Amino acid sequence: MKRNKTVKRKLLAFCLCLVLFLCTGCTQGSKSNSPYQNTDFAMGTVISQNIYGENSKDCAGQVLSLIKDLEKIISWRIEDSDIARINQSAGTGQSVTVEEKLAEWLNDCRDVYEKSGGALDVTVGPVARLWDIGGDNPRVPEDSEIQNVLPLVNGSKLKVDGQQVAFETESGKVDLGAVGKGIACDEIAKQLDEKVSGTFSVGGSVLIYGKKPDGSAWKIGVQNPRGEDGENMGVLTLSQGEKDRTFVSTSGDYEKYIEEDGVRYHHIMDPRTGYPADSGLISVTIISKSGFLSDALSTACFVAGRKEGKKLAEQYGAEAIFIDEEKQVTMTDGAKDLFTILIKEYQETDETK
Helix, strand or coil: CCCCCCCCCHHHHHHHCCEEECCCCCCCCCHHHCCEEEEEEECCEEEEEEEEECCHHHHHHHHHHHHHHHHHHHCCCCCCCHHHHHHHCCCCCCCEECCHHHHHHHHHHHHHHHHCCCCCCCCCHHHHHHHCCCCCCCCCCCHHHHHHHHHHCCHHHEEEECCEEEECCCCCCCCCCCCHHHHHHHHHHHHCCCCEEEEEEECCEEEEECCCCCCCCEEEEEECCCCCCCCEEEEEEECCCCCCEEEEEEEECCCCEEEECCEEEECCECCCCCCECCCCEEEEEEEECCHHHHHHHHHHHHHHCHHHHHHHHHHCCCEEEEEECCCEEEECHHHHCCEEECCCCCEECCCCC
């Protein structure tokens, strides 16, 4: 198999792909106008922080500590995490007691699962691990292998009753990869106070917190899905007050993929087919007041496709930017007031105009 950019140099790629910060207004001026910048690695991705305000360095350390603690709850890779324990008990008829907030997140996942017609399904683990795109052993499995594990993917079999969680599917695997980074952004926002402001990126999910010290708008770049790492095809302009929080998440077929016989197989699985989503989209960006929803909807809308994805985003009061294989850009009404296309080969669709 020919493998191109299988993980795209995990650390550097995640730092540059999906959503990039354009630190306009972050010139080396007075101390208050220069952010403290920190980059680290957790939850299998790059954590980038640009923080203004007093004690920004301490704040960055607290954010990293929070993310690592969160990982101990939601990562299936950590043996004694709540998610790992749910997976270990799958099909046994036994429930597992989990953190109250995890139970809430799983209920939120169930809501998006139902409203998206299964486009988002956190029980997709068996399929994702079969392909392992972005992992150590990526491959294109045989169709018979996919059909064997596909019955294990069924979000309706994940039952939440208070803090008791039971997964009724034997050998089933819950994987919060499609929502975990947005959850992390939500948790970061809860920890911060009004003495700081900044941007906090957990992979492809970004928290824009508070107001810039110089009063200018935040500029958030959206990567060119068919360009080089670090090249933006457009930019979001976000003006915020001191108490405002905005979350932006992007899902794209350029993040992690393998190629075989000239065909690109990306990591965003359609839980209903067991194959990488084939919706005609190459990138979806969601702007929301919820980190969870920004992350969940970027995946669900990518899988669902432009038409159904737009309806889904609007149902949750989120704004969305869809880019298809023809480099046509479709936006919700609110998004077109925030987003500027920078590369001429990308054109707004009549639906947006």
